[in-house]
Amino acid sequence: MPDGQVLEFSRLTKRFGTIAAVSRLTARVEPGQVTGFLGPNGAGKTTSLRILLGLVRASEGTATIGGSAYRSLANPLQTVGAVLEASSFHPGRSGANHLLVYARAAGLPKKRVDEVLGLVGLSDAAGRSAGGYSLGMRQRLGLATALLGDPGVLVLDEPTNGLDPEGIKWIRGFLRQLAREGRTVLVSSHLLAEVQQTVDALVMISRGRLVFQGRLDELTDPAEYTTVVDAPDRAALTDALRSANVSFDVLRSGLTVSGLDGSQVGQVAANAGIALSSLHRRGPALEEVFLELANGTRTHPSADGTVATGEAEERSAGTEPPPAPEGEVAPEPEPEPEPEAEAEADPEPEPERESAPEPERESAPEPEPERESAPDPEPERESAPEPELEPESDLDPPEPSDDDRPWEDYVRTDADEEADAFFSSFDDAGRLSRNDEGEATR
Numbered sequence: 001m002p003d004g005q006v007l008e009f010s011r012l013t014k015r016f017g018t019i020a021a022v023s024r025l026t027a028r029v030e031p032g033q034v035t036g037f038l039g040p041n042g043a044g045k046t047t048s049l050r051i052l053l054g055l056v057r058a059s060e061g062t063a064t065i066g067g068s069a070y071r072s073l074a075n076p077l078q079t080v081g082a083v084l085e086a087s088s089f090h091p092g093r094s095g096a097n098h099l100l101v102y103a104r105a106a107g108l109p110k111k112r113v114d115e116v117l118g119l120v121g122l123s124d125a126a127g128r129s130a131g132g133y134s135l136g137m138r139q140r141l142g143l144a145t146a147l148l149g150d151p152g153v154l155v156l157d158e159p160t161n162g163l164d165p166e167g168i169k170w171i172r173g174f175l176r177q178l179a180r181e182g183r184t185v186l187v188s189s190h191l192l193a194e195v196q197q198t199v200d201a202l203v204m205i206s207r208g209r210l211v212f213q214g215r216l217d218e219l220t221d222p223a224e225y226t227t228v229v230d231a232p233d234r235a236a237l238t239d240a241l242r243s244a245n246v247s248f249d250v251l252r253s254g255l256t257v258s259g260l261d262g263s264q265v266g267q268v269a270a271n272a273g274i275a276l277s278s279l280h281r282r283g284p285a286l287e288e289v290f291l292e293l294a295n296g297t298r299t300h301p302s303a304d305g306t307v308a309t310g311e312a313e314e315r316s317a318g319t320e321p322p323p324a325p326e327g328e329v330a331p332e333p334e335p336e337p338e339p340e341a342e343a344e345a346d347p348e349p350e351p352e353r354e355s356a357p358e359p360e361r362e363s364a365p366e367p368e369p370e371r372e373s374a375p376d377p378e379p380e381r382e383s384a385p386e387p388e389l390e391p392e393s394d395l396d397p398p399e400p401s402d403d404d405r406p407w408e409d410y411v412r413t414d415a416d417e418e419a420d421a422f423f424s425s426f427d428d429a430g431r432l433s434r435n436d437e438g439e440a441t442r
């Protein structure tokens with residue numbers, strides 16, 4: 001297995017027209033641990049990950065894997081695996097066949113397909129059409145695809161979305177195991193509670209800006225913790241605390257003491273000969289802290305010091321290029337909200353986006369095949385080589401790129417036709433049919 005690599009975002013900025021989807025994001029993700037990439041809906045997580053994976057160009061700044069941009073990686077498939085969407089499978093192909101196509105394109109042996117199917121617990125369903133897979137099975141198939149090249153870095157966008165408790169438990173355990181093996185695991189979510197039990201470290205963003213990075217226990221100040229204590233004889237405990245000049249509040253769950261830790265409170269009770277029924281430390285609800293960080297009512301020194309408010313976004317918008325002309329990403333809401341076509345200024349939750357069916361080409365999870373000259377149409381289109389950007393100036397808005405354009409405007413290319421022809425040359429068992437001249441046949 002290749003080593004885990006450090007992922008680095010350095011002053012990463014992405015603008016879609018006048019929208020600053022990501023603003024000067026600087027963060028570091030270490031190998032050997034699971035890092036949660038957290039932010040409310042519309043915070044800029046997917047955009048940041050897509051830039052990291054070479055699927056979208058940054059407006060400014062960099063996102064690197066082991067110090068290299070994705071496009072410069074010598075062995076991308078062996079370096080990073082990604083699952084950006086759960087539903088990007090040809091519904092008519094079996095799980096095994098889907099993996100086989102990717103494995104062949106990357107020059108990996110067929111036995112690797114069997115291995116990853118086993119790793120994600122899909123061996124028994126390998127021959128079934130992916131179209132009939134449950135959401136959990138599709139997540140597993142996405143993971144299997146990402147693991148084909150045995151990469152040291154795993155990047156997963158909202159992998160527990162829509163999973164049942166058993167699926168969530170499985171994926172948590174699986175990610176922890178991958179990190180224990182030394183891999184870098186970056187997993188995005190819009191709910192802290194969803195990743196709280198899995199992650200060692202957090203990178204939190206809101207409105208495209210960093211609001212926290214560090215370990216989970218660094219999220220709150222120790223001074224915010226209280227000690228909650230109770231005794232079968234609560235009256236005696238109350239007297240003992242009063243006699244020791246310890247101030248407390250009375251709650252249904254016990255007496256809440258600020259300023260003393262558990263052992264000090266326990267000592268007061270022990271000195272008075274009082275048996276306790278409970279004694280524990282309680283911090284602020286982490287989800288509440290996350291919410292406060294996200295809405296700017298709380299700041300953390302690990303962030304860049306900029307409060308993530310609408311005001312901050314407007315400030316950055318002041319240096320934006322002028323609104324995109326027609327045909328580019330329009331700043332008006334789109335009738336069908338989709339990630340690429342979305343151009344709303346308001347980064348409020350977009351629940352439809354979670355479940356809205358999307359064109360298959362939109363949801364390519366793995367950028368690798370592009371580099372491996374893989375024929376899959378999704379990655380081809382997503383990460384087709386793009387012209388180098390001229391340095392931007394306020395007077396010269398950047399050229400529109402494919403990734404800035406609504407999907408409705410997408411025009412099929414020769415590469416798409418070639419990719420379709422390639423796929424249709426495999427039979428259901430994943431075998432490539434050839435004629436006497438050795439050419440692939442349908």
Ligand SMILES: Nc1ncnc2c1ncn2[C@@H]1O[C@H](COP(=O)(O)OP(=O)(O)OP(=O)(O)O)[C@@H](O)[C@H]1O
Nearest residue numbers: 016021041042043044045046047339340342343347
């Ligand atoms: N192709 C695009 N064109 C215009 N705006 C876009 C495009 N892609 C993303 N955006 C906007 O950029 C912002 C960040 O979106 P992004 O999808 O990166 O957020 P997110 O944190 O992944 O959200 P979610 O949790 O809902 O997936 C949003 O305001 C979104 O509407």
